[in-house]
Amino acid sequence: MRVLLAEDQAMVRGALAALLALEPDIEVLGSAPDGEAAWRELERLKPDILISDIEMPGLTGLELAQRIQRHELPVKVVIVTTFARSGYLRRALDAGVSGYLLKDAPAEKLAESLRTVHRGGRAIDPELALEAWTESDPLNDRERQVLRLAGEGKSAGEIAQMFNLSHGTVRNYLSEAIGKLGVGNRIEAYRLARQKGWL
Amino acid sequence: MRVLLAEDQAMVRGALAALLALEPDIEVLGSAPDGEAAWRELERLKPDILISDIEMPGLTGLELAQRIQRHELPVKVVIVTTFARSGYLRRALDAGVSGYLLKDAPAEKLAESLRTVHRGGRAIDPELALEAWTESDPLNDRERQVLRLAGEGKSAGEIAQMFNLSHGTVRNYLSEAIGKLGVGNRIEAYRLARQKGWL
DNA sequence: TAACCCCGGTGACGTTTGTCAGAAGCGATG
DNA sequence: CATCGCTTCTGACAAACGTCACCGGGGTTA
Incomplete structure (x- = not known):
C-alpha cells in the first residue's frame, strides 16, 4: 500500500511518517506541507492513498479532496484532522473521501483504517457521522x-x-x-x- | 535518555513515540493524555526528560511545568506545541522549562533538542525567543x-x-x-x- | 398574468458598546 | 500625616448593535 502524506506541521508530519513506516504493508512515498504541494506530488508519485490534514495554508485538505474528485484521480483520500466538526465531515463526504479520522483516535486506528480503505471500504469516525446526519448548516x-x-x-x-x-x-x-x-x-x-x- | 510524553491527541502521541523510538539513544518510558496523568507517571517512571504539549484537558503543560518547578523534581521539561505565542513561551520560561519547540519545526529537531537539553543546554525556538523579549503582556x-x-x-x-x-x-x-x-x-x-x- | 420567493434596502426603536472625566475608598510608601 | 497608586463606581454621550415591520425589484412557478 503506497501512501502520500499531507500535513502542515512538520513535526507531526515526520512523526506520522515514522508511525506508518513501522507497518510492513505500508510504504510512505513522500509528504507535503500544504495542499498545492500535495497536488503536485500526487501526479508524480501516484500513491494508492492520500492522507491529508484539513487546515493547511493555501489549499486546504477539503479543497484538495474536491479537486481530486473533479479530476477523477485514482487515489483514495483519508482525512486526518484535529477538528470534530460535523460541517467538515459533511463537506469531506461530498468530496468523496474514503476516510475521516480524528487525531484524538488511537494511533493504531490509522494503519487499520488505511487497510480498510485500501480494501475498498470506508473509515469514518462513528460519533461524528451521527452528528453530521442530524445537524445541517442553516446559514446561507x-x-x-x-x-x-x-x-x-x-x-x-x-x-x-x-x-x-x-x-x-x-x-x-x-x-x-x-x-x-x-x-x-x-x-x-x-x-x-x-x-x-x-x- | 529516558523520556515521558504528554500529549492529548492520541494519534499524535503515538506518532511521536514512534518517531523517538527510531533513535537508539532515546527510550520512551510511557505517555500520558493530560497533565494530571503525566504528573502521576512522573513519580512512577522517573524520566530524565518530560516532553509536553501545552493545551491539554485539565492540567495544561504550563501548569504542569510550574508544578514540577515548585516540587523541584529532577526532570527537565521540553514543551512541544502548535502555538507560536510569546506569552506561552514567557510563562514556560518562568516555569523553568529547558526547551520550547513548535510542531512546525522539522521532526529531526525534536531528538536533536532532547540531546541538547540532556547535556544541560536549552532549546528554545529562536524567532519566538526574540518576540518574547520585546512584547510583554500589557493587561492586568x-x-x-x-x-x-x-x-x-x-x-x-x-x-x-x-x-x-x-x-x-x-x-x-x-x-x-x-x-x-x-x-x-x-x-x-x-x-x-x-x-x-x-x- | 398573477402569485410567490429571494435578495437587498429603509426606518425606527431600544439596548449595548466604547469613551471620557471625575470621584470615593484604601493600602502602601514617603 | 500627605501622597501616590490601584480598584471600583458614576454619569453622560455618541456610536454600534439587534430587532422588526415593511417595501421594491427581479426571477421562477403556477
Whole structure:
C-alpha cells in the first residue's frame, strides 16, 4: 500500500511518517506541507492513498479532496484532522473521501483504517457521522460571509463596504444568523458556527 | 535518555513515540493524555526528560511545568506545541522549562533538542525567543478575566454579575484593554490577546 | 398574468458598546 | 500625616448593535 502524506506541521508530519513506516504493508512515498504541494506530488508519485490534514495554508485538505474528485484521480483520500466538526465531515463526504479520522483516535486506528480503505471500504469516525446526519448548516452564503467577518471584529459598516451592501442589510443578515443559531449576539453566533465547521 | 510524553491527541502521541523510538539513544518510558496523568507517571517512571504539549484537558503543560518547578523534581521539561505565542513561551520560561519547540519545526529537531537539553543546554525556538523579549503582556488580571468572557460573547452586564462589579466598571476595563492593545473593539482585542498567548 | 420567493434596502426603536472625566475608598510608601 | 497608586463606581454621550415591520425589484412557478 503506497501512501502520500499531507500535513502542515512538520513535526507531526515526520512523526506520522515514522508511525506508518513501522507497518510492513505500508510504504510512505513522500509528504507535503500544504495542499498545492500535495497536488503536485500526487501526479508524480501516484500513491494508492492520500492522507491529508484539513487546515493547511493555501489549499486546504477539503479543497484538495474536491479537486481530486473533479479530476477523477485514482487515489483514495483519508482525512486526518484535529477538528470534530460535523460541517467538515459533511463537506469531506461530498468530496468523496474514503476516510475521516480524528487525531484524538488511537494511533493504531490509522494503519487499520488505511487497510480498510485500501480494501475498498470506508473509515469514518462513528460519533461524528451521527452528528453530521442530524445537524445541517442553516446559514446561507451571505450569512456565512458576513458572520465570518463579524467574528474577526469587523463592524457592520466595514462589512457593508466590502460587499457593497448597506449597513442595514448587513445587520439584518447578522440578526438572521443569530436567530437561526439560537444565540444571543454575533460573537456567540460566530463561535458556534465555527465549532460546527460551518464557516 | 529516558523520556515521558504528554500529549492529548492520541494519534499524535503515538506518532511521536514512534518517531523517538527510531533513535537508539532515546527510550520512551510511557505517555500520558493530560497533565494530571503525566504528573502521576512522573513519580512512577522517573524520566530524565518530560516532553509536553501545552493545551491539554485539565492540567495544561504550563501548569504542569510550574508544578514540577515548585516540587523541584529532577526532570527537565521540553514543551512541544502548535502555538507560536510569546506569552506561552514567557510563562514556560518562568516555569523553568529547558526547551520550547513548535510542531512546525522539522521532526529531526525534536531528538536533536532532547540531546541538547540532556547535556544541560536549552532549546528554545529562536524567532519566538526574540518576540518574547520585546512584547510583554500589557493587561492586568481584571482586564484579562473580563476580556476572556467578552470574547466568548458575554455582555458587559453578564460579566459584571459574575465578578460582582457594576456594568460600567466592566466596560471601563474593556475600554482599557482595547486601548492598551491598540485595536478597535472587544472582538479584536480578544483575538489579539489570544494570539499572543496572554489569555 | 398573477402569485410567490429571494435578495437587498429603509426606518425606527431600544439596548449595548466604547469613551471620557471625575470621584470615593484604601493600602502602601514617603 | 500627605501622597501616590490601584480598584471600583458614576454619569453622560455618541456610536454600534439587534430587532422588526415593511417595501421594491427581479426571477421562477403556477
